[in-house]
Amino acid sequence: MTATHHPPDLFALSDVRGPVLRPGDDGYDAEVAAFNLAARHAPDVVVGATGTADVVTAMRWAAATGTPVAVQATGHGANFPLDGGLLINTARMTDVRIDVGARTATVGAGVKWRLLLEASVPHGLAALNGSSTDTGVVGHVLGGGLPLLGRAYGFASDLVRSFQVVTPDGTLHETDADHEPDLFWALRGGKGNVGVVTSLVTELVPLSRVVGGGIHCAGEHAEPLLRAYADWAPTVPAEMCTGFTLLRLPPLPIVPEPLRGRFLARIAVAWTGEAAEAEGLLAPLRAAAPVEFDTVADMDYRQVDDIYQDPREPIPARECCALLRELTPEAVDTLLGQAGPEAGRDYPLLMVELRHMGGRLADPARVEDAVCARDAAYLLESVGVLAGPEAAVAVEAATAALYAAMAPHGTGRTMVNLHGTPGDADDRARAWTPETHHRLRTLKSTYDPQNLLRHGHTVPLG
Template identity: 55%
Template structure:
């Protein structure tokens, strides 16, 4: 394939398989996903992205995009990969309380830069993910029950659509682009930068508590009753955690089955202690790390992996967390289960995450999210995908039938992909894709099939 015209039209480097730099540019955070595109464009500007998409269209090649690699649900096996990790601008406007971020920026840089002004962005369970990719899937923040989804706080997008055109999209401008970019993932274009609203949050009451896994039945039962008492300022999740016996795992948790409670509260310590008391009263914990903490250190709450690992994941949305639901969870991942999964998590939704908004974000109608992750490492690698399907399948009687696209896992057929949105939203997203990506170039990842716009 002759890429000389492409190389002359972009400022960033262009790689073919075997070129020095190719392997580094295609590497994903999920080590089980090995991308092997025919061409890689390491974009240095929005114009580079537009040129790459137009070139791909001229050659009828599919287009994938990657920044940090956390969203690599499926391998990119051919075509053109546009790497946006080089779009790494961060500009904080403390007067307007906004951050302008490029597509390659991780939340860690935004949190650190914003904290200098007493401000914060709506980051999720880890600051290691890219701001743009996370937000395009809606973005579920640690403080989502108070402030809503991250996409609710976007002021503008700069996006190259599938036809190779660069657009500037203002929040609330009434266009299908604005609607589809909020929760539609990467189906209508490649976002090169965006401006997000920042909030005046310097610190919070939060952290993690660990108990022995044998207490899982009691803890899940108390958790289900306890969360009904919490105000919207209080966010919580609980996971059944099986950490491997690796040196980097803290000694008390290494190779153990534990229950991990995660909390974040925007209120004073005394009220936080009072609200948390019913969970603490269940039993003395192995580790209690809850207290006043800087918002910029919120990684201490979920303690997600910081380094690339091979993994599989999947999830579903729950409409209830009653005794039967808990029993089904315990059958799959409780103390007596031979479960190969790293974690099975139930996260409290509701509050500001609920309600009607004009966007493509899913999950607003569900009070809970269930999410499962397994490490694809010997000797359990082969058992992980089936175990995730079993956990998600066991939740069917209490599921809304939907998922959030960022927590969906490996997308299957069209019916499975559609579960990430309501039926009307999915159809509207299909029509938007047909309008903005008429050649269906953007068909990697959680892509939706286009509908005839007529």
């Protein structure tokens, strides 16, 4: 499709049904706001897309004017601010259609997992969301998607059947395993390097309830709990999906009781089997250290936000992650030395977490994709709150020290969705194997030769 050339003004966006706003316009600040308050976007123009046609129009304008493009739905993935260019906000694109017989969902670019679960769970069907259902389906899947139930069902991208995507020349594509397979490959784990997804079709899993919650101990007992967890995790079935977390929570109203103002060590649990079997499996963890409170119980799958209790209000945050190949006694010693009780209650990272991987996450994709985390045993993730310049310096120093110390136990890679603020090209490349990164660069050059999609965690042209 040949783009029509227009002068670099907004008249070519007159067909957009949603708002088209410049700095200073009413509604501009709300339109560009991200969940991560550390990223304050300042695009030259923002398009509030109401559907696929608006995205096509916006991308054609960007291609004609050479304007760089960024995309935002929920703003959870905002890791550094956009300065200039065009921001396409897809938050209004919230159509959800459930095909109960086929066990699939068709979801728009702005759909949050919460909305999808509200539509699917009453039919006995669940989606492969992450630890928070406030995040967007499309952004999660584009990064591969590490689900809450990943050990039981695999990566979220494994269940995607097709995408509707607008490439940077303004062309609308329908892609699946048989139609433009290279494009389909890049959209499952390659993030937003080749186009703007307007909708996708994903399989759903037959599930409406889980055993979930958290086993919480005082932070002073982190060592015996983590050592027990490191011994226990490799022995459990794939249906047991867990994480170990060190939490240093501020005494603020946004933190729910009884977590508020506490330093805690927690085992988060999501189990897809029978409740009685879960009791036996979890017994060694409950015996490892004095339990302060235990919320593990049978629950409707729509309640899964109660398991990890991720922040539900926007905060200024610095996140980071690394994939680990092992959790040896030496790795446990290192983690505790960095972030355990001896680091003190003033340690600046709000959360340091290990997510148990393996299980179905280690299986090869049914259709080849760009996910490069199947060889990891654990994911190490951290979040620090940037509550001012001094706090930002402390968070950055603690983050750097933690990942440098844990590097000998890592695969050398990260997951793109949790990577945090992407640095130079070498840093961004750590989300993929060299072979996958090279292929992404080649496809980037094919579908985005102007490098319009260069904001966020992107690859350079090949």
